[in-house]
Amino acid sequence: MLKTRIITALILAPIAIGGIFFLPPMGFALFTAVIITLGAWEWANMSGLKQQPGRIAYAAIIAIILYSLVNVYAVAVLWLALLWWIVCFMLVRSYPAGSERWGSVPARAVMGVLVLVPAWVGLNHIRASGFQFGAVDNSLLAILYVFFVVWVADIGAYFAGRAFGKAKLAPRVSPGKSWAGVYGGLVAVGVLALVVSWLAAATAAETFILVGASLVTGLVSVLGDLLESMLKRFRGIKDSSNLLPGHGGIMDRIDSLTAAIPVFALIITLLGWLTAGHV
Numbered sequence: 001m002l003k004t005r006i007i008t009a010l011i012l013a014p015i016a017i018g019g020i021f022f023l024p025p026m027g028f029a030l031f032t033a034v035i036i037t038l039g040a041w042e043w044a045n046m047s048g049l050k051q052q053p054g055r056i057a058y059a060a061i062i063a064i065i066l067y068s069l070v071n072v073y074a075v076a077v078l079w080l081a082l083l084w085w086i087v088c089f090m091l092v093r094s095y096p097a098g099s100e101r102w103g104s105v106p107a108r109a110v111m112g113v114l115v116l117v118p119a120w121v122g123l124n125h126i127r128a129s130g131f132q133f134g135a136v137d138n139s140l141l142a143i144l145y146v147f148f149v150v151w152v153a154d155i156g157a158y159f160a161g162r163a164f165g166k167a168k169l170a171p172r173v174s175p176g177k178s179w180a181g182v183y184g185g186l187v188a189v190g191v192l193a194l195v196v197s198w199l200a201a202a203t204a205a206e207t208f209i210l211v212g213a214s215l216v217t218g219l220v221s222v223l224g225d226l227l228e229s230m231l232k233r234f235r236g237i238k239d240s241s242n243l244l245p246g247h248g249g250i251m252d253r254i255d256s257l258t259a260a261i262p263v264f265a266l267i268i269t270l271l272g273w274l275t276a277g278h279v
Helices: 002-021 025-047 052-068 074-094 106-128 139-164 180-201 204-235 250-271
Strands: 168-170 174-178
Touching: 002 025, 002 139, 002 204, 025 052, 025 106, 025 139, 025 204, 025 250, 052 106, 052 250, 074 106, 074 180, 074 204, 106 139, 106 250, 139 174, 139 180, 139 204, 139 250, 168 204, 174 180, 174 204, 180 204
Parallel strands: none
Antiparallel strands: 168 174
16 A cells, blocks of 8 residues: 555655646646546545536536636635635534534535645736745745645644543544544644744744744645545545545545635735635
8 A cells, every 4th residue: 555655645746736837827736627627526425416417517517616716816716715615614513513504415425526726826916916025936836835835734744643632632533543643733834934924034923923824824735634534424435536555535535725825815915915816
């Protein structure tokens, strides 16, 4: 299993790096749309659409929605995403209570739209906008940074959880997650923000704000993971799919990012670090 995971990661890493750093804006939009559409195919299964025609149709609908949002004013979508993740906090916190309100196939399908579409909008909003933080003026680095926030939070949570994880975070949703993991992940994210601020020659005020924005983003990323875990548990499946050998599915790899990206994009836009624009 470990060998399979490593091989898959070695194949995917250069594809992801190439897609982020070497594609023009429209190519980037298409590249990320393909990933989101594959995630939608998996989400359809989590929604309860078990047959391939239904899953493919759902993915096609998501792709059409993404196409229709080209040139949309992205900030409105990002505000919607923030409200949605506040709702998700309440859904995850109360699970399994309340599942009768969102457990139908149509309701879960709509949840997928609210998770996947803003993630794509947020990514492409960052890509298409100007960015300024300290001495850094490259929006691609802002995308890379939010990826690192999620990865570092995950790594910090893993090690802190293994060492100190006795108090469970959400045992009815994801028994393996602990409060110690959350705190460890946030500490790691805070250190990342300090290091990046130093490298970017940021002012003390910019550093303070980046630490706060990063902690919020890292915390929201945990919610993205928990939401997918809740839906998989409700659906009775372990992985979103087996598209990525040794890693599960696309959604298993991007669940935290779907929450972190739109929230981070909104924060840095409101801070004035990102020039508000279109997708």
